[in-house]
Amino acid sequence: MRGWRVPWPGVALACVLGPALADELAPARQADLVRLVRQDCGSCHGLTLNGGLGPPLVAAALGDKPAAYLKYTILYGRPGTPMPPWRAFLTEADAEWIAARLLEGFPDAR
């Protein structure tokens, strides 16, 4: 089986990290992240985030999944599925910002 063995205690780590990081992202970085999510995450989750090979990421579909869970999934991937870890491209603050935006309905590219 293909997978990148990530220690699940990492979830706990993600939860203890401060929640205020994401507000500090510069507008230019936020624009980069919107593009990354729409375009590159979109290659599996769909440009509209209504899903593809990967599950839908629209707010209604995410329901009450905790932000920390989304952030952890973004950074560390989901072993056994095609979801890769994005931590080579994203900081903790980036992932936190993306998770928060996903839960409230992700912004459009423009």
Place this chain on the structure above:
Amino acid sequence: MRARTVAITAALLLSAGCAQVEMRGSGDLGVIVERSAGRLQVVDTTRQTSIGVIAGLGDLSHASVVYSRDGRYAYVFGRDGGLTKVDLLRLRIERRIVQSGNSIGGAISQDGKLVAAANYTPGGVRVFDAETLEMLADIPATYGDGGQRAKVVGLEDAAGSRFAFSLFEAGEIWVADLSVPRAPKIQKFRNIGRQPYDALITLDGRYYLAGLFGEDGVAMLDLWHPERGVRRVLAGYGRGEQPLPVFKMPHLEGWAMAGHLAFLPAVGRHEVLVVDTLTWREAGRIAVAGQPVFVMAQPDGRRIWVNFALPDNDKVQVIDTETRQVVRTLSPGRAVLHMEFTARGETVWISARDDNRVTVYDTATFERKAELAVEQPSGIFFTVRALRFGF
């Protein structure tokens, strides 16, 4: 003389009705998908220019296209389940339906009469009359106890009104015979490997190969001899090494073939795999700049062109098939998504999504011949596909 006058009058009347239609063939035309805008640009590959735009096609992220046999109509499969039949000559939508909630692509039958769409939601294949887009068959991709439906990937046209496709979650390959379109006969091959992610059919229509994501290997079905079942080729090509994370699924499209050697993307490795199709054994591997997404041969088989997943998606590498060396690394722009060769391969068109352009390269000299402004271009599809299996 009189007949000629009538013909000219008719032509004048026709041209008055739709002024922009030029009397022309479609053999050198194609479309480029503008994925976010839900539009197509129609291009002329001889003049290397855009000749028009067709809008209103819905969500075209991951859109793919097949052609009618006459190369006039493009069938566009949208992510949102849209299936749009587009007239390249009149530059307009001929028909459009939304056939599912989430689609990944499709195929057209050998005789051009059936168009099939591969769907994620609801998982399965739907088959339509190519003329009218009326649905003729609905094939749910059920598996396990029958209550679950798998996402369908790698839908390919095979000889004799057949379509072959793979079930991602189920690890199955199905061959549907639509000789009687409203009564499809399905042959199922189970346990073909974990998570088939895409497939291709060889140019002769004989071999169906599904790439596996969940393990290292490729599942192969000989469509001349389906009774022999599915064989595993390239099993364990990763040699037990931990694969790298995959930031974009590779695509298997067409058949990168030179002589009897075939070239395929390795999943989770910075390698192109070389397979000897006489024995179906690995014949080598070529180190490349990143994780290959498309591995495509020039029509003459002399060179292989490769693009990559993040973070190497600003490069294209060219491999010489005689020496199996990378002979050139090009920088066509940011987020290279697709490459398409003209029929006899004198040019390759490459889309760079984040630079909003398509660059036309001379394949012999690597010179840039033309650049087209295209908003977030993804797939490029030329009408030569109309004449081939697996396109």
